[in-house]
Amino acid sequence: MKKWRLLVAVLAVFALVAAACASDDDDDGAAPATTAAPADDMDDGDDHDEDDDGDGMADAHGPCNDGANVGGTLIIGSTQVPRHLNGTVQSGYATAVPGTQLNASPLLYDDEYNPMPYLAESWEVADDGLSVTLHLVQDAVFHDGMPITSADVAFSILTAQAHHPFKPMFAPVTGVDTPDEHTAVINLSQPHPAILLAMSPGLLPVIPKHIFDDGQELPTHPRNTEDFVGSGPFRLVEYEAGTIIRMERFDDFFIEGAPCLDEIVMQIIPDATNIVLGLENGEIDLSVTLGPSANVLRLMENENVTVSSDGHEAIGQIQWLEMNVDDPALSDKRVRQAIAYAIDRDFMIDALDQGLTIPATSGIVTASPFHDSTVNPYDRDVDQAKALLAEAGYGDGDLSLTIDYIPPTQVIYAEYVVQALEDVGINVELSVSPDFPTWAGRIAGRDYQMTINNVWNWGDPVIGVHRSYLSDNIDQGIWTNNTGYSNAEVDRILAEAGQELDAGRRAALYAEFQQIVSDEVPIYYLTTPQFWQAYNPHVQDPPTRTIWGMMSPMHEVWLDR
Amino acid sequence: MPDAAGLGDVAAADMGVTPGLGAGGGPGAARPGRETFRLFVRNKAAVVGVLMLAGVVFMTVAGPSLYDQDPKDIVARPLIGPGELTEARLGTDYLGRDVLAGVINGGGTSLTVAAMAAAMVLVIGIGIGAVAGYYGGWADSALMRFTEFFQVLPALLFAMVVVALFEPSMWTIAFAIGVVAWPGIARITRAEFLRLKNLEFVRAARAVGATDWRIIRKVVFPNALPPLIVSATLIMGTAILFEAGLAFLGLGDPNTTSWGLMIGLNRGNFLTAWWSVTFPGLAIFFTVLSFSLIGDGLQDAYNPKLRGR
8 A cells, every 4th residue: 555655656756757847758768777776875784785895094104204205186986975974973984984084083993903092192991991081182173273172072972872873882981071171081881892992983083062062963963064174184175965075184183294195085986887997097096895896806907906905804794694583484493504504605705706705604703803713604514404404394395485685786695595595495585675775674674584684893793793683682773683583691691791891701702602693593694795995006005904994094195106 | 229239240340450541452452461461571571570589489488398407506607608518508697507598588587578568558558549539528638648647757767666666576577667668559549549430431330329339349449450569569679678677777576587687687797707698688689679570560561552562
């Protein structure tokens, strides 16, 4: 019924448009492919799409080689259209790449998850873990010349706590004290080891209180794009939604001598193929949104382009197969295990991804310090799968299931699963969603049996991992616990691990968690897609020595022309 | 009343398949059907079209039993070129499926969707066109405004909206194509009915008391058929292209192999694996071309001005 009404509404809109145009164009296929385009900037929990991301960070010696390397324009190509530029209220790559140039954060991270000073020149965590004290650099100013103070840090944290989609980042924060202009004390209701990672550039940009604290709603604040005043190494000079983001060197940046570049221009180019061509002919210097594997392979063969996947370890993208555990058939652990054994992860990597992804065997990516490599990887074993199915009471062809996937790019993985499960006697039909919102609605409403999904770890398990398994987070929207998985033991372990300050004990708890989930397989992990970034050789110190890739400030990137 | 009806029959039988104006045309035109056939085969391109279509239909109907390979099975490594494998003569696609099996089995979906869509187009188009043309007046105005409304819709865009609303499947795709493609047929039907309804033999039928329904069905419609047959043939071609277009844009039904779907899913690999796109593309090309050629031949055959030449 609703659909019919919608159809009528659409017809009415067409009628209006038709009346307005008053032409009588017959039907040629000239319709542009705008309507069915995947909703690329829909992300609020995570990114769902195919786009790869890059890296970030730079050298230890004097900024910009003591001024010798200053100058030039870096042109970044990106397919991603940001909703706006204020990363305190918006997650995702599209906002974070320009956002980390425009705003500084309290901390930076090197490529081994070690925090490094940025706006905070030092910090300490209280012994009981219930407060974190940040000591800010003395002479930092916003782009409008106003000093960056602890009040701004406090305002940014409380804004992110209220509006950022990653609720667990600042959930335990009870308040931020500002004993003086350069000291911020974050008070916590419980020990919260993830708090330092939540100070990363992409997660906690420091925004000016004197601009944003005017009573307007932050997520829709006009200054999120207009007259942008930031704290970062570059300032916004031109912003045209979906077209261009031009950022100029901020001369009063608090790191003396940085940034090296005069200008960063982000060109938003919807078609990844055009970005690849731009990289090949030198019109684009750097990009991580390269499109399908074929494009990456093609760039790898080009000696004028460097391709690398270094530097984005924290993003932790996992492509996985999740199962609705409330489904009568899939509620049986043996059926889920059989499905896991039926799938050949290596085939997917070699054939479908042409070797450009790496295996994912648990819910915490291999690159994370909390990854447990001893879990059962469920390498393909058709006999074992058949045996498990027989044990569960399903003979050859007795079981019929459906599989969803994020349209349009994930269809190939779903098609493969259909074939793989056929080999063990399970009939699978593809369940087609015409667009991303339809798919997301189905999965969030648990109107599915199996789906391919793509969920990101986002650095700390508290931020990106817990949400998929906690029993009090079932069906809270897409990229929450969409399997319906509920295990009191897992809830307890995760609650404990989220508060454990000792890294060793925390890793042990997460290992226990991974073992349980691996045995019960509500989710079968497929691959970790890599964030392939391509850049021209004259780009020096590209953001490859961090864990956040291009979601890092590029104040140390320079051009060697 | 029975009498009147009987007379109506006579009128219809007399005029029957013979186009009104061309009745009794040239000297050798004793059997109109044979004459039409003669004119049709005189158009060599049309004959080629028929042969091509026969080939496509044969491949689609008999192919799957002659070449027993499920198009969805993974038979070999992905993206292997044509000629390199005996199990996949035309190469494999991105999943390692046999392109040849896909081309053979994909035609069924494409042709079925096209036929269903064409049937729907004809039913809607002829229904609306006939009523509008025959009755005229406010019915004509209302129905033609309605037709124009659909005519100004960007067809592919509208079809995409329909498919997106109702989930892609063979039925919704055929429905979407049918809903967007009928205005042309409606207008042709209306024009024919307008032309025919005041001709003498129709007036005669009316004079003897035949009902409107009977006149429309037995007198006017058979005489309006020739241009409609030509259009219907072309609609088949259009519908195949539409189906391919929708599948190309990601709105196909991946559970059923079709040519358009093969192209749509494989297009990312076009530069590295041309065969996975080219062969289904060629299949679409030849099928649509055959319909065009046949339509062209039918047009010649039904054109009274060519008779007797």
